[in-house]
Amino acid sequence: xxxxxxxxxxxxxxxxxxxxxxxxxxxxxxxxxxxxxxxxxxxxxxxxxxxxxxxxxxxxxxxxxxxxxxxxxxxxxxxxxxxxxxxxxxxxxxxxxxxxxxxxxxxxxxxxxxxxxxxxxxxxxxxxxxxxxxxxxxxxxxxxxxx
Numbered sequence: 052x053x054x055x056x057x058x059x060x061x062x063x064x065x066x067x068x069x070x071x072x073x074x075x076x077x078x079x080x081x082x083x084x085x086x087x088x089x090x091x092x093x094x095x096x097x098x099x100x101x102x103x104x105x106x107x108x109x110x111x112x113x114x115x116x117x118x119x120x121x122x123x124x125x126x127x128x129x130x131x132x133x134x135x136x137x138x139x140x141x142x143x144x145x146x147x148x149x150x151x152x153x154x155x156x157x158x159x160x161x162x163x164x165x166x167x168x169x170x171x172x173x174x175x176x177x178x179x180x181x182x183x184x185x186x187x188x189x190x191x192x193x194x195x196x197x198x
Contacts (some may be wrong), residue, residue, distance in 0.1 A: 056180035081186025
């Protein structure tokens with residue numbers, strides 16, 4: 052796994068709720084997750100998985116201790132290598148939403164649910180960071196906005 056982390060999220064005065072993240076991700080080569088972002092959600096963190104489990108899995112890890120492959124946010128998409136994919140995530144007080152290339156993949160309530168990170172190297176991306184696994188990838192045009 053390879054990643055990049057912005058450790059100064061809180062010191063920079065960035066929010067933990069009511070904000071959006073926009074970025075573009077490209078998998079150059081490989082066949083696993085490539086545009087995964089870890090981000091704050093209130094007092095915890097979560098990751099939006101893009102292209103996991105062999106290249107097609109999309110979803111939030113983790114909700115109620117269930118990975119993206121096991122919870123209700125699980126989806127699948129085809130990601131062509133060497134193509135930019137636009138990602139947008141909205142962290143609201145009671146909901147998480149996520150789109151890829153304008154298609155809604157995640158629309159889930161987080162009210163009363165336990166969010167956290169999968170145990171392992173992804174924890175090194177908190178509070179905000181990008182990761183890829185068994186792939187070469189690129190990230191560009193990262194934008195954080197208050198909602």
